[in-house]
Amino acid sequence: MMKARPGEDITLQCSNSTDTAVTVLEWSRPELEHYVFFFRDNELMERYQHPRYRGRVELKDPQMKNGDASVLLKNVSINDTGTYQCEVITHSNNRRKRDVRKFVHSIHLSVSEGPEKEINDEQPGSPRGNDGLGVGLGVVCLIVVGVVGVAVVAGLVLKSQRAQLNRPLEIELMLN
Structure with a gap:
């Protein structure tokens, strides 16, 4: 085909x-x-x-x-x-x-x-020959954004937990 x-x-x-x-x-x-x-x-x-x-x-x-x-x-x-x-x-x-x-x-x-085309139909030196590079860069960027997003969320969760642990101590000090 x-x-x-x-x-x-x-x-x-x-x-x-x-x-x-x-x-x-x-x-x-x-x-x-x-x-x-x-x-x-x-x-x-x-x-x-x-x-x-x-x-x-x-x-x-x-x-x-x-x-x-x-x-x-x-x-x-x-x-x-x-x-x-x-x-x-x-x-x-x-x-x-x-x-x-x-x-x-x-x-x-x-x-x-659609953009699909048989691999063996590609002409050497055609502009479509760099599609693999573009896809690879896109995947790497997606992974980096995902890791940064997870780090930010984890930091916020830890900060929130620390704040909750310190609150009872502050309330207790105020009562004394």
Whole structure:
């Protein structure tokens, strides 16, 4: 499962391990009639693409080297949450036989307003990389405030008890 926040650009990973040319690449969502991305014979076929995805999806590597059929989905929104299916069809024209292979891969994307994100999705050097330090400092400050609070309360209690112990002695001295 991948997690993202609205407005982010994310990569939907799909790798076909064969070195043959990709003839057809289909990225789809089961609940939609049209494709998220449809690529055939080295051309993006926008007329088959769902309107919500037009202009927001492109190949991560236009040459699809090493079978990389991943796509970049730009400016995600909460409506993009769902299961994406990558289907790759390859043909190799060998002298002996024509080889047709089909590869299918699914990914679930969750887009939400919350700050959570998969740890392995963090980009190196991103500003969110210091979250652990901020949380650690917050915890230390909370502990210090708690210890000081307990010390103040304990001091007040002791002072109050001493005052009560000295009072009967003062009253007794006044009576004599």
